[in-house]
Amino acid sequence: MLASKKILLIVGGGIAAYKVLELVRRLRERGASVTPVLTRAGEEFVTPLSLSALAGQKVYRDLFDLTDEAEMGHIQLSRSADLVVVAPATADLMAKMAGGLANDLASTLLLATDTPVLIVPAMNVRMWTHPATGRNRAQLAADGVRFVGPNEGDMACGEYGPGRMAEPAEILAAIDSQLGDKPLAGKRILVTSGPTHEPIDPVRYIANRSSGAQGTAVARALAALGADVVFVTGPADVPPPEGVEVIRVETARNMASVVQTALPVDAGVFAAAVADWRVTSASDRKLKKTRDGVPALEFAENPDILKTVSHLEEDRPPLVVGFAAETEDVVANATSKRTRKGCDWIVANDVSPATGIMGGQENAVILITDDGAEEWPRMPKELVAQKLARRIADALAD
Template sequence: MGHLFNRNILLGVSGGIAAYKSAELIRQLQELGANVRVVMTRGAQEFITPLTLQALSGNPVHTELLDAEAEQGMGHIELARWADLLLIAPATADLIARLAAGRADDLLTTAALATAAPLLLAPAMNQQMWRDPATDANISQLEQRGVSLIGPASGEQACGDIGPGRMEQPDIIARAAADMFETGALQGKRVVITAGPTREALDPVRYISNHSSGKMGYALAEAAAAAGARTTLVSGPVNITPPERVEVVNVTSARDMLDACESRLEECDIFIACAAVADYRPADVQEQKIKKGPDDMSLTLVKNPDIVASIAASEHAVFTVGFAAETQQVLEYARGKLERKGLDMIVANDVSSQGIGFNSDENEVTVLWPGGEVAMPRARKSTVAAGIIAQIAMRQDP
């Protein structure tokens, strides 16, 4: 799947009962990183208010073609230029017919003619209207012009009929919108990413580990694959379904992870060290389970190899990205690691902040490189991952 990080989505809402789903669709698009503006037809305003969609999108909702306040009366041109994608959901039979005819009799159809952005329709109508030859001809004509469709789904409709014509669910539409932007920014690149925790054995039963869930690393792997990279994910023990189009290498300890990374170094252009690697391991691993004994027990630890520093110092030229999960002085410590370990880039996040970091679905990070930095606001880890991959694509050697 592609991503919508900093993409401008112009959402058109036409007049059908499925218009209520546009509220959830806005949220889904924003969670994927999109900037959303909304255009509503007059019919749409009978089903859901502009105020609702304005509150959700954070932007004024546009409803009138002739608006003297909007860019000196040329608001449709401004919107058309702003959009990276025009997504119309729901797209009623009437709206589809007007688009097929090239009509420009309201703001939405005028913007559709005026934009160079791709057009994605999510049809919604009665099952018989969907099956009608006129609708079929209109859809065929639009597809021949390069217009894309998502749906419709089949099922029970508001009128009581059962059949095709239901608007697809907002999450499916949002994913389809994201798929319109498979950028290929890392096309042909080979990326190795580490993820999850490592486990350092004490005996056959116990081990030393940490709270990393692996979610951030897995999101990065999915984003790298979506950007066209041949992606290998070297993963510690996690409970996450592997991303599609990604090779997964399962490891346990820090030394296992280093061996797996070094064995793939000759075929690696970009290395992203996202795993939470244990800094130390027990000096001696007991062959049998350690039995309960005195109230006190001493444990001798030795330092684990520094995986990201080892990769950065290798003779093979690799664009190396580290992670700095800190609880205090986050940017200061991250900048120090960037310089000390000879990294090309580092991603800093405050794991002491509630709701982000380990085990959470969201994150908030700052990406730093020699001479610059960019902050990424709190968002789902998939959105943050897409932003990180975009930064890497802009700064790594061609």
């Protein structure tokens, strides 16, 4: 948690500034106090009133506000926080920081502070990849400034590439990593994520609709609590989290081999949607349509990673958490799976198409343990991950 932590939030100009409102709300939920500083450019995208209402604090805007100078002073404002967060950090703000300029309140605070600084870049892809921004980025990193993002994706300007501002959950995880308590410090945790791809031929494969979003969020949340995370991911849609050991795999057999090598660990979280079957004799050439009709495919069962790890005599993790994606009788099927696999917990959810959960941004899970089935309300996958990470920390502390 971030209770009693003080965040000085500098809001730069850019369409991504709207995400800051959600960030402020989440920081307040976690007990942090947020003092907003809004640049003139930032005012074009979010209003002082909306920021003030969510933060519960006055919004600072003007370097030469004499009343504020008499009461607090911009030097004190810059040093009274536990962390300075700049979001979005535009190319202009990064250039000012790298060059030591101080011609407005935001840049003056950044130059005067002796507090750690975390910036969240957001700009057009051409601006992000420009050599000048690269030089500024390198200088800021050398100065000890930490970065979150940017991500790759669609831009408001219609272009695609790196420069998209990180999502509030990613920023929150970085802040947590910087300031939050670390109940999992010294613990090594394995997380599997994403689908697996089982080849039919060089261009076709068997897979499922898993995006890897939930497993990625779990890895990020565990790392934020101080865990040393080994993240084994299939070909997921979402990028892997920063600050963890990432091992990429393609098939179920690849994943099983990597998992075995990663042991021992203090906990294993098996969120990957591993394909149950594979083609026994995948072709090394693309299969062609012929007059003989549809080719016959023979299947073999893939390794059961969760069951194998749960039944290890040596190197079994003290806590093994499986996931169960169901479309009917969720609790009954997941409870049966927990018994059959031999794991300690099962995180179950309904992935019927109508729920929009598989590949979506939210999840509604039921945690099944020795104590029974505990239903959690539907919430963003990042919050599910944070709640699960806290529960894991509590279990490993017992």
